[in-house]
Amino acid sequence: MSTTTTTAPAKGRTEQRGRRRxxxxxxxxxxxxxxxxxxxxxxxxxxxITFSFTDSIGVGDWNFNGLTNYIALFSDPAxxxxxxxxxxxxxxxxxxxNVIAFLLAVGLTSRIRFMVGLRTVFVIPMVISxxxxxxxxxFLFSNSLPxxxxxxxxxxLQTSLLANPDxxxxxxxxxxxxxxxxxxxLIYIAxxxxxxxxxxxxxxLDGASxxxxxxxxxxxxxxxxxxxxxxxxxxxxxxxYDIIKGLTDGGPGTSTRSIAMSIIxxxxxxxxxxxxxxxTIFFVVAILIxxxxxxxxxxxxxx
Amino acid sequence: MSxxxxxxxxxxxxxxxxxxxxxxxxxxxxxxxxxxVLLLLCxxxxxxxLYVTLSMAFKSTGQAVDGNPxxxxxxxxxxxxxxxxxxxxxxxxxxxxxxxxxxxxxxxIVLSAFxxxxxxxxxxxxxxxxxxxxxxxAMFIPFPVVALPQIQLTGLVHLDNPVGVILxxxxxxxxxxxxxxxxxxxSIPLELEESARIDGASTWSTFWRIIFPLLAPMSAxxxxxAFLYAWNDxxxxxxxxxxxxxxxxxxxxxxxxxxFSNNYNVSFASYLMAMAPAIVAYLFTQxxxxxxxxxxxxKG
Numbered sequence: 074m075s076t077t078t079t080t081a082p083a084k085g086r087t088e089q090r091g092r093r094r095x096x097x098x099x100x101x102x103x104x105x106x107x108x109x110x111x112x113x114x115x116x117x118x119x120x121x122i123t124f125s126f127t128d129s130i131g132v133g134d135w136n137f138n139g140l141t142n143y144i145a146l147f148s149d150p151a152x153x154x155x156x157x158x159x160x161x162x163x164x165x166x167x168x169x170x171n172v173i174a175f176l177l178a179v180g181l182t183s184r185i186r187f188m189v190g191l192r193t194v195f196v197i198p199m200v201i202s203x204x205x206x207x208x209x210x211x212f213l214f215s216n217s218l219p220x221x222x223x224x225x226x227x228x229x230l231q232t233s234l235l236a237n238p239d240x241x242x243x244x245x246x247x248x249x250x251x252x253x254x255x256x257x258x259l260i261y262i263a264x265x266x267x268x269x270x271x272x273x274x275x276x277x278l279d280g281a282s283x284x285x286x287x288x289x290x291x292x293x294x295x296x297x298x299x300x301x302x303x304x305x306x307x308x309x310x311x312x313x314y315d316i317i318k319g320l321t322d323g324g325p326g327t328s329t330r331s332i333a334m335s336i337i338x339x340x341x342x343x344x345x346x347x348x349x350x351x352x353t354i355f356f357v358v359a360i361l362i363x364x365x366x367x368x369x370x371x372x373x374x375x376x
Numbered sequence: 377m378s379x380x381x382x383x384x385x386x387x388x389x390x391x392x393x394x395x396x397x398x399x400x401x402x403x404x405x406x407x408x409x410x411x412x413v414l415l416l417l418c419x420x421x422x423x424x425x426l427y428v429t430l431s432m433a434f435k436s437t438g439q440a441v442d443g444n445p446x447x448x449x450x451x452x453x454x455x456x457x458x459x460x461x462x463x464x465x466x467x468x469x470x471x472x473x474x475x476x477x478x479x480x481x482x483x484x485i486v487l488s489a490f491x492x493x494x495x496x497x498x499x500x501x502x503x504x505x506x507x508x509x510x511x512x513x514a515m516f517i518p519f520p521v522v523a524l525p526q527i528q529l530t531g532l533v534h535l536d537n538p539v540g541v542i543l544x545x546x547x548x549x550x551x552x553x554x555x556x557x558x559x560x561x562x563s564i565p566l567e568l569e570e571s572a573r574i575d576g577a578s579t580w581s582t583f584w585r586i587i588f589p590l591l592a593p594m595s596a597x598x599x600x601x602a603f604l605y606a607w608n609d610x611x612x613x614x615x616x617x618x619x620x621x622x623x624x625x626x627x628x629x630x631x632x633x634x635x636f637s638n639n640y641n642v643s644f645a646s647y648l649m650a651m652a653p654a655i656v657a658y659l660f661t662q663x664x665x666x667x668x669x670x671x672x673x674x675k676g
Contacts, residue, residue, distance in 0.1 A: 095498055095501060095504075096579055098578070098579045098580055099494040099497065099498055099504075099579070100494075101490075102490040102491060102493055102494035102583075103490070103491055103494040103495070103504065103507060105487060105490070106487045106488070106490065106491040106511065106550060106554075107491075107507055107510070107511075109487070109543065109546075109547060110510075110511060110514065110547050110550060113526070113543055113544050113547040114514050114517060114522060114547055114548075116525075116529070117522040117525035117526045117529055118517065118521070118522050118525070120525040120528075120529070121521065121522055121524060121525045124525070131524075131528075177415070177418065180411045180414065180415045181415065183408050183411050184406070184407055184408045184411075185407065185408050185411050185412040185415060186407055186409075186412045187412065187416070191415050191416070191419055192666070193659070193662055194419045194422055194423060195418075195419065195422060196658070196662065196665070196666060197422060197426070197655060197658065198422060199604070199669070200604060200608075200654045200655060200657075200658040200665070201608070201651050201654065201655065202607070202608035202609075202610065202625075202626045202650065202651060202654070203608065203610065204610035204626050204627075204629065204630075205626055205629055205647050205650055205651050206425065206651075208629060208632070208633070208643070208647060209425050209428065209429050209644075209647060210425060212428075212432075212445070212640065212644075213425065213428065213445065216445070216640075217428075217444075217445045217446075220444065251421075251422070251425075256669060259666055259669050259670045260670060262670070263670045308518075311518070312518045312519065312520060314520070314610075314611045315609070315610040315611055318610065318611075319610075319633075332520070333518075333519075333520035333611075336520045336521075336523065336524065337520065337523060337524075337615065339524070340523075340524050340527065345524060348524065349524060349525075352520065352521045352522075352523075352524065353521075355518070355520065355521055356516075356517065356518070356521045359516055359517070359518050359521070360516050363515070363516045
């Protein structure tokens, strides 16, 4: 502690008190978080990266094996498939969620009846547990829709969406979107309300149509909010786990297994070191996306 | 700012909002009925799964298996609830969920408020400045990346229980919360504290008497995020808590995916009991939830 007080120059906005040394109480405020955080996140992170260079199976002896895990990863069809699925699913879901949420937000900020009630309803999915709502939709997809198909004679409805390896992902997109729209919607509503009313009035005076108003005024003015929503959403969807667990559990086969699920499955499957290499790569991907987020949002501090 | 703009239209009736905000010329416009009808239809898709949950939960086992989820329960049966209560040992599950949620909310708010205050007031010190960036870096780390080592470590130190989940969940909420608190603290003028200090108050009591009350709106935002995360999460408790008897409510529901899979009234009664507390809490606090989520997401 004493070393830090001597090395840290008291530059910038100096306060009357504590110019020479930091009041001990501030250490009490800071250190518990730092220590807990280090033990809970940094240490596991370092352990994980270290084990990604070993042949550990989770218990017992292990040896360093260099880059073996990483080389194997890049030619493992199961891993490649989980990345392909997770990225494809995330891209589709981000588009679906943002288009629907934006249109809903435009509707909810226009002159409608029952505005308060409608907003209340549209936000409800946000407070419901992902795994539980996935179980509810699971029932609808695998029991109710097929029953409806039989009753109406529509053959395409008669087999469960979840049992079809080519289409199960659609069900996951639907449920994920159902749950993710409220958060996105609230941000868009805030964005739309931040556009000053007199801008619209000016447009009205110039004879702008409804569509022109939306495309020429609203869209450019809320572009910053679109960037935020797209990136926050994309980052969240890459971690998809709960909803998939409740709908397909990665199936049929491994067609809807996300990156998170393949990492966790590795723990039970006995290839700990291997999946830690997978986790490390996933970590690098997450950092790259966050850096992209920073570079994109920095230019839009107007928010 | 977003808080206020969002809150204004939340006035109980549209009449309440009429006077303020937009100009009177704009107000003369008629109600947009096509949009209203369209939105009402969309609202049905939100409510449909909830309606199914509600109606299935009150059906008898016989009616629940007939395949029509949209029919109203006839006769009204509470069998599902009685069985679900016993099968999931609901009181224990609810207790654990409540404990984990309360613990995560309190720990997140207190620790991040402490940390943010220390960081903002000592920003001229390298250690505090670097601590800020160090804590913020965790925003880039998804849980699955560190999950496996965490499972092992919590097992090693006997924290493979709800307490361990509280500690880990709070740490994952910390970066975001510190970011919100520090941004807010920077806007609080130093003069506010100085008068208290002149009266001889210590930093500790200044924090609790002046700073912490001022932080209340941010604490609400931070608390709401921590609540939604801790109450609803499946992944972390399912991996960290090793004793099934100590699992949270969402994790207990996987019971119905394997056993008892045909007693739909029982499983839906159980789902309903698990999701109802959060929905009821939301209906009573929706203003704050909406404002908090908006504020948090836009800042974060």
